[in-house]
Amino acid sequence: MSIDWYIVLSALLFATGAMGILLRRSPIVILLCLELMLNAGNLALVAFSRMVGNQQGQVFALVVMVVAACEVVVGLGLIVAIFRRKLPLDVDELRELRG
């Protein structure tokens, strides 16, 4: 299987995730779409590491996984905090910081 198939698939997944962030308004779904984009980046990293024949890209993919896990933990903590304060779980209604 040629490497550019993987790269095109990764670009497609990234564009899908970005589209989801533009489209959806629930913070949970936006976090899920962020996962999609990070995973697309991971796929590109692993594909490039296979293309070069060097394992260091896979270490980068693992570090991206760690960063994604941190982002999920903090994001879900924020969602729980929003829910506890009985604020609406909708990014268009949480507009207090908008100028």
Added chain:
Amino acid sequence: MEVILFFVAAIGALGGAIGVIALRNPFYGVLALIVHLFSLAVLFLLLTAAFVAAAQVVVYAGAVMVLYVFVVAYVGGDAESAWEPIPGQRFLAPLLGAALFVELAVAVLSSSLLALGQDGPHVNPGFGNPAAIGYLLLEKFLIPFEASSMLLMLAAVGAIVLAARREVPEVAASGSSEHSSEAPAERSEDPLGATAHPGGAPS
């Protein structure tokens, strides 16, 4: 065989991704993301990245998704309303997504990357197995490894601080008086919040 496996996994990954952004109920979105992650693990195996695939299944599909399911169950997965604050958002977003895809594809495929259009070099059987990745992590990338462990610990502590149950006296939060109102709120924590902080610090 490899081609068939690639296309099955690619369709699974793409279908899961579209399910995440199309399904109205966040709970079904989480399930679609699990399908996506498993398909991605198959793709990693095809790319001879055995350890990354195993970590994907164990860390993502196992741990992170359980966290998502718990939060969706706690918050309650309401389908979002059809109210549209930005006019034309439903048509503009797919258009911008397609534009981004075309841009990315052109940028990568028209670049003069070596080995584009071929299978990549031949690798020996140990490529990407846990021993090789562990050797790299603990020898060459020791400092990034330690930094990422520090990041994980900070994220755990931060999440506990963010989500801890504390008796907020319904803050009349004007931004300037926040510091003065924060200190008594910290002190008058209920026992559950007070035990959460020292318990969270060494984790």
